[in-house]
Structures are given as structure tokens and as C-alpha cells.
Amino acid sequence: QVQLVESGGGLVQAGDSLRLSCAASGFTFSNYAMAWFRQAPGKELEFVTAISWSGRSTYYADSVKGRFTISRDNAKNTVYLQMNSLKPEDTAVYYCAAKRTTRMVLTTAEVDYWGQGTQVTVSS
Numbered sequence: 001q002v003q004l005v006e007s008g009g010g011l012v013q014a015g016d017s018l019r020l021s022c023a024a025s026g027f028t029f030s031n032y033a034m035a036w037f038r039q040a041p042g043k044e045l046e047f048v049t050a051i052s053w054s055g056r057s058t059y060y061a062d063s064v065k066g067r068f069t070i071s072r073d074n075a076k077n078t079v080y081l082q083m084n085s086l087k088p089e090d091t092a093v094y095y096c097a098a099k100r101t102t103r104m105v106l107t108t109a110e111v112d113y114w115g116q117g118t119q120v121t122v123s124s
Contacts, residue, residue, distance in 0.1 A: 002026035002113050004096045009118030012086055016122070020081040022096030022115055029077040029098075032112070035105045036070065036081050038092035038120075048094070050104040051079065059104055064090075086122045093117040 008020040020036070035050035049060045049070040058070050069082040079096060096115035099105035 004098060004113055004115035006094065006096050006115045006118040009094060009120045011121045011123065014087055014122055014124050016086050017082070017084045018086065018120060020083070020094055020096075020118060020120070022079045022081075024077045024079070024096075024098065027098070027100075027113070030074040031100055032098040033101050033103065033105045034070075034072060034079040035097045035099075035111070036079075036094055037097055037108060038090075038094045039117075040089075040092040043092075045095070045108050047106055047108075049081065050106055052104050053102065057104060059106065083120070086120075088122045088124045091120060091122050093119050 003025045005023045033052050036048040037045050038048050039045045047061055051058050051070045051072050055072045067085045072079040095117045097111040098113040099110050
């Protein structure tokens with residue numbers, strides 16, 4: 001049974017940091033590119049960042065570039081999202097996503113598996 005379980009969300013103040021984790025099971029994690037998407041209240045799901053299966057390639061949305069860092073540990077079947085200098089506009093439910101590919105997953109249409117999401121709320 002495939003599972004992606006996010007954790008680490010919460011309520012923080014603007015300027016604070018959070019680290020999200022996504023633990024994968026039920027598939028060969030190292031064969032999958034991973035990504036984070038988010039959905040703010042009343043808005044569509046949007047791409048945040050992606051990482052290749054090896055971890056050697058990453059890609060970021062302009063809105064988070066320089067503040068967020070994606071990483072993965074294939075030995076632990078886990079992908080991380082380090083979020084620094086958080087802003088109120090980062091408030092959203094954050095979803096972990098996986099796709100079996102040697103490239104990166106950048107759009108919702110490409111995703112094979114989704115996590116259940118974790119809420120991040122940034123107060124001003």
C-alpha cells in the first residue's frame with residue numbers, strides 16, 4: 001500500500017522557520033522524483049519545489065526561491081522541505097507528491113501519488 005505521510009506543519013509567526021517531512025512507503029522511493037505543492041484557502045493547488053530521484057537536481061517556484069530548500073534521504077525514504085523566512089502568504093496546506101521518473105515532477109497532472117497534506121499557518 002502506497003503511503004506519503006507529511007508532518008511538521010503548524011502555526012508560526014512571520015520570519016520563523018519550519019521543516020516539513022514526508023515519509024514514503026509502499027514503493028521504491030529512490031526511483032521516484034518528489035515534489036511539494038501547496039493550496040491556500042480559496043486558491044488552486046500550486047507547485048512549490050521539486051527534487052530528482054537522486055537529489056542532484058532541484059527546482060523552485062519563484063515565490064519561495066532563496067527561502068525554501070528541498071532535500072531527500074533515500075535511505076530513510078523521506079523528503080524534506082525546509083522553510084525559512086516564512087511569510088503570511090505561505091499559509092497553505094502543503095502536499096507531498098511522487099512520480100516515477102528520471103526527470104522532475106513540476107505539475108499536478110504528472111503526479112502518481114499524493115500525501116494527505118499538512119497545514120502551515122503563518123501569522124503576521
